[in-house]
Amino acid sequence: MLGSESRLRRAGEFRDTMRQGVRAGRSCLVMHARKTELPPSRAGFIVSKAVGKAVVRNRVKRQLRHLAAAALPATPFPVDLVVRALPEASSGDLRTEFETALTACLNRLAA
RNA sequence: CGAGUCGGCCGGGUGAUCGCGGCGCAAGUCGAGGAAAGUCCGGACUCCACAGAGCAGGGUGGUGGGUAACGCCCACCCGGGGUGACCCGCGGGAAAGUGCCACAGAAAACAAACCGCCCCGCAAGGGGUAAGGGUGAAACGGCGGUGUAAGAGACCACCGCACUCCAGGUGACUGGAGUGGCAGGGCAAACCCCACCCGGAGCAAGACCAAGAAGGGCUGAGUCUUCGGACGCAGCCUGCGGACACCGUUUGAGCGCUGCUCGCGCGAGGUGUCCGGGUAGGUCGCACGCUGGCAACGGCGAAGGCGGUUGGCAACAACCGCCGCAGAUGGAUGAUCACCGGCCCUCCGGGGCCACAGAAUCCGGCUUAUAGGCCGACUCGUCCC
């Protein structure tokens, strides 16, 4: 679904993406995005305890990873994404919100 | 058939497509739970030099077993509940000592006497008594009788209690006989006493590598010397730096063994205040252990599972055979679809739902959450043969 080379794994990568990138908020997630030089687009996820118990958090994280695996190869330029799940993520429509947020971020980065 | 008690088990299945993590060159192979949870106990393991003694502190608390160990499990005893199967119990000691028992009540623990009762007395009052009343959670053995002025274990029978003896049992304890003649109410999940157990921290333990500010100490030989010392070099050890103050270097500051004392060890630095800086890395531990191999893998073993035999009422143990063994680190174990299986609704076309819940060093327990379903043993009631 999404290999470890396409994941953000360092606290510094998360911090740089969230501070230097653009941002798009939806009702159950917040997406940060940043252009990168190297080809493999990467993604990272923040799912806090406010989302739910461990089972719910794992499920949300896996759904987000599937969405990112489908979307990342289709971007016109390599990007780093950070997706923060909000407390409504366990019951909301993750798919459409992820896609609209991603197009919003890409439009803003292309401009 | 109805009502109920106890114990055990499962925790949706199959297929297709697209994916993820470990191992492997690859083909391939392995990949969440009965609770993985809470962190309430116990161990393994690691570090604290060794894991020492006494006190303090903490824990456990009927008896006997099981176990690596336990606060767990099994069997039994006692007390309480239930017609019964069965269930519940932190279930040692209150004649070692201390403490507490509010309010009410005369009196709350060692003896006394408020209303009473009885006797003496005209009365005031004095004496006897503890049956009855009243208060209270609890009032100095209970019920009945004898007795008496009224009464009282003062005496008697039964019950309770204490002691002695006998019998049974490893034991807790039980049964029986006799004696005493009623004495010391409760609380130890109050302090405490008794018996037994416990060194502390915890995988963010700990080991190694890299990086780092800027060094510091000891030893050795060398050079210079005003004989106080200074300088660079090598080896080893150690390490955030600086300023100020205080204490100290064999007459021992301080540190460690978590508190105190002893004992033991380390020991030349330590403590306080202020200022400045640094701190997000990797490998192992770690995927059951040891061992051979570059590795996949093989061999041996066990505190794993299953099956069997033997011993035991049982927990469990011994032996034999077979099988299995996730290992991530911003953290894999997933998503979609179809069919079948359950449950609910239905306008009979169909529609909806599928429990609790996600490994993080490992293991043995306990506790808590849990849709639905299966199996076994037993009890009571009713009916039939």
Place this chain on the structure above:
RNA sequence: GGUGGCGUGUCUGAGCGGCCGAAAGAGCGCGCCUCGAAAGCGCGUGAGGGGCAACCCUCCGAGGGUUCAAAUCCCUCCGCCACCG
């Protein structure tokens, strides 16, 4: 993963076996003061249920236990907070 702590009226919080539904302060309501307000002063005020009323019952996060008696002692859960190299 581990360690430690805390839950009491609407809020902040004391109380740690009995006179405790519970101190104190804030808040809120009413009154005095003022032309009016603020400040100040005085009084009152927890929630739920039952009852015509006087009044009664339950509640200190939840449940169970010890005790004559529990907010307080013991056990098990639930929720929240802090810390670790």
